[in-house]
Amino acid sequence: MIKVHFFAILREQAGRDHWQGPLLEKANPKSLYDSLAREFGFSLTSKDLQVAVNDEFVDWNFSLQEGDEVVFIPPVAGG
Amino acid sequence: MLKKESFDFELTRAPIDEKGLRAMCADPASGGYVSFEGWVRNHSEGQQVTRLEYEAYDALALKEGRKILREALEKFGVAQIVCRHFVGPLNIGEMAVFVGVSSGHRGEAFAACRYVIDEVKHRVPIWKKEFYLNGDSGWVRCERCAEGHDHSH
Numbered sequence: 001m002i003k004v005h006f007f008a009i010l011r012e013q014a015g016r017d018h019w020q021g022p023l024l025e026k027a028n029p030k031s032l033y034d035s036l037a038r039e040f041g042f043s044l045t046s047k048d049l050q051v052a053v054n055d056e057f058v059d060w061n062f063s064l065q066e067g068d069e070v071v072f073i074p075p076v077a078g079g
Numbered sequence: 080m081l082k083k084e085s086f087d088f089e090l091t092r093a094p095i096d097e098k099g100l101r102a103m104c105a106d107p108a109s110g111g112y113v114s115f116e117g118w119v120r121n122h123s124e125g126q127q128v129t130r131l132e133y134e135a136y137d138a139l140a141l142k143e144g145r146k147i148l149r150e151a152l153e154k155f156g157v158a159q160i161v162c163r164h165f166v167g168p169l170n171i172g173e174m175a176v177f178v179g180v181s182s183g184h185r186g187e188a189f190a191a192c193r194y195v196i197d198e199v200k201h202r203v204p205i206w207k208k209e210f211y212l213n214g215d216s217g218w219v220r221c222e223r224c225a226e227g228h229d230h231s232h
Contacts, residue, residue, distance in 0.1 A: 008134050008206035009218040044221065052204075055138040071136055071204075075220035078133070078140075078164055078205030079117050079176050079196055 002027070004036065004070045014040040023066050029053065030060040033072055049073055086148035086160045090135055095163045095174045104159045104181040111185035113192040117176035119169045123219070127212035133175065135166045136204040147198040155191035157182035162195055164205060 004019045011017050019036065029051040036042070046060060050073040053062055064070070087103065097116065104112055119131050148160045161179045169175060178195045182188040207219045 005136070007136055007204070008208070009221045011134075012218075048221075050204075052136070052139050055142060057139075071139070073136065073139075073204050074206060074218065076200075076202070076204055077207040077219035077221075078135075078203045079200035 001066070002032070002064055002068045002070060004032070004072070007071065008074050009044065010040075010042060010072055010074060013042050023064060023068075027064045028061050029058065029064070029070060029072070032064065032070065033060075036072075044074060048075060086145065086152055086162075088141065088144035088148050088162045089164075090137060090140060090144075090166050091163050092165070092167050095165055095177045097174065097177050097179075100161045100163060100177055100179050103161050104179045106158045106181045108183060109158045109181035110183055111188040112179065112181045113185065113188040114177065114179040115192050115196050116174050117196070119171050119173050119175055121171045123209055126209075126215075128171070128209050129212055130171065130210045131169045131175070132208045132210075133164070133166050133169065134206045134208070135164070137166075140164070140203050140205055143203045144199060147195055147202065150198070151180075151191045151194050154194065155182070155187040157187050157191045160191060160195060162199065164199065164203070166205070 001020050002023050006014045006017050030046055033046050051058055052071045053068050121128050148162060151160055157180050159181045163177045165175050178192050180188045180192045208216060209219060210216045
């Protein structure tokens, strides 16, 4: 299983703060986001986002492993 | 008091204590202290704002915030840097973020303080939701992405 945490606009659009699902073959953050975006109707595309796995920024083609925790990061606006 | 050449970055869900943070930067070898405070203002992109909410991805925000402070120490050779970012709801005029820097001389203190706030705003996974006088609300920088704005991420 892999777990995805949702924040901010993604959390609101998904209607939940996390999602869990099976790790599909050759899954990467891009394929995962594209399928979740379809499922939840996200307005942002992966071009608009950054992604972190296990609390580290990674590339969109990062090889996901069993047990990974993924966060899709909308445009940040701190400060 | 922080020990020589150190940094302290935390998120807080309680009001930022800028006096306490300034005291943390006290250092007998430092001749200069520079601080920045980010306040909630009542307007944004032509709209009147009534309040804000900040949300954070804590684990990565702490990692990235601490990384930024370490970078600033290295780049500018200052003595101590503290940074606090508030998470949660804020009203107009309240403090969202604090940066304090002490150093031997003022030049590097100003530069390090500027660097820290600029990098925090650009890199740390914290999001801001604005609430407008007309009853609308929106996540800053997120609501118009689908319209094809140019981003550099």
